[in-house]
Amino acid sequence: MAATIPYLGYPDLLSQRWQLGWIRPLLGTALFGYAALLFFQHFRQARSSRSNQGPTA
Numbered sequence: 001m002a003a004t005i006p007y008l009g010y011p012d013l014l015s016q017r018w019q020l021g022w023i024r025p026l027l028g029t030a031l032f033g034y035a036a037l038l039f040f041q042h043f044r045q046a047r048s049s050r051s052n053q054g055p056t057a
Contacts, residue, residue, distance in 0.1 A: 015023040 011023055011027060015021060
């Protein structure tokens with residue numbers, strides 16, 4: 001079984017064609033930053049919802 005992701009290779013092809021080698025690190029950094037943002041938003045939201053529940057006995 002094989003899966004494909006359409007258009008995923010286009011940035012790489014463009015970087016090779018126009019000597020834009022900085023695109024790969026930029027995209028990697030942007031994706032890592034976005035993942036970190038999502039992680040910390042989820043963590044903050046989970047922490048906030050726990051503090052709003054009040055004490056449990």
